[in-house]
Amino acid sequence: TVYQRDSEHLQHFGIDFNVSMIVGGQIAGERCRLFQMYSAGNFIEAHNENSYFQIGEAKYGKPIIDRVINPQTPLDEAAKCALISMDSTLRSNISVGLPLDLLIYETGQLVVSRFVTIDEHNQYFQMIRNSWGGQLKAVFEGIADPVWDAAPEATANVLSSVGLASQPVRMPVPAGLAKQGAKGGHAGLQTLAQQEAGSQQN
Incomplete structure (x- = not known):
């Protein structure tokens, strides 16, 4: 290297x-x-398969960029997406804060044509902060809740099909805890979550 x-x-x-x-x-x-x-x-x-880079605190704002940005995205839409990405980061990490610097470079201009420092009084950024959160919540509430233990052919949005329910992984009760539970006449701390002896796991 x-x-x-x-x-x-x-x-x-x-x-x-x-x-x-x-x-x-x-x-x-x-x-x-x-x-x-x-x-x-x-x-x-x-390149076309990886059309953007992020450094610093990137994980909170990355999902919206992955879903929206591609090489054909217009600059104004890219700027909007970048600000939504930063808003997500600001909301999820208190160590990140305003102001933000936004620079847009247009191909062939050879000069910086658009630059703005964004603080808490910026009108457009405040609009994004308010409308994005509200619309995201509305979309979330518009998605149906999961249906449990039903037949997919009989209803929609089935998460767990009837007859195919899986079981969580079960760990054996430590010998010491099992003995304590038996002596005390009640189940040990972990035994309440244990699968019944001899039952099948899917």
Whole structure:
């Protein structure tokens, strides 16, 4: 790797390169390119199968991007998706907070045409925070609850088919607890959750 090749030379100058970053841009006459640089010094480039990168606290905001973004997504829709992604992160991780910087680069412009710093007073971001949560809840409530122990051919949305119910994994009761339960005349702490002796597991 790049780290193995160059780290010894850099350490002579007290330099340890261990930063991760996303670098994107365009050289006149060439296409836009986007790279994710890893702490070891190697990198990957965005392509049609992987059209975006995230660094930092990424897990909370990733699902909406995975479902929405593709290479044909218009920039304004991509910006909207990015802000929804950040709103999800802000709601789920209190260590992440405003302000946010949003930069949009348009192919062939060779200049930054759109940039905004978003704080708690930003009108559009507040609209997203309010409407996205409400609409997400409405969609959730519109999805049918699961149906248990029913025949799929007789009703819809069956989660557990009649006659095919599975059982959770059961662990043997530790010998010490089993003896304590027997002496006390009542079931031990774990035995209440145990499967009856000799019963079948699916």
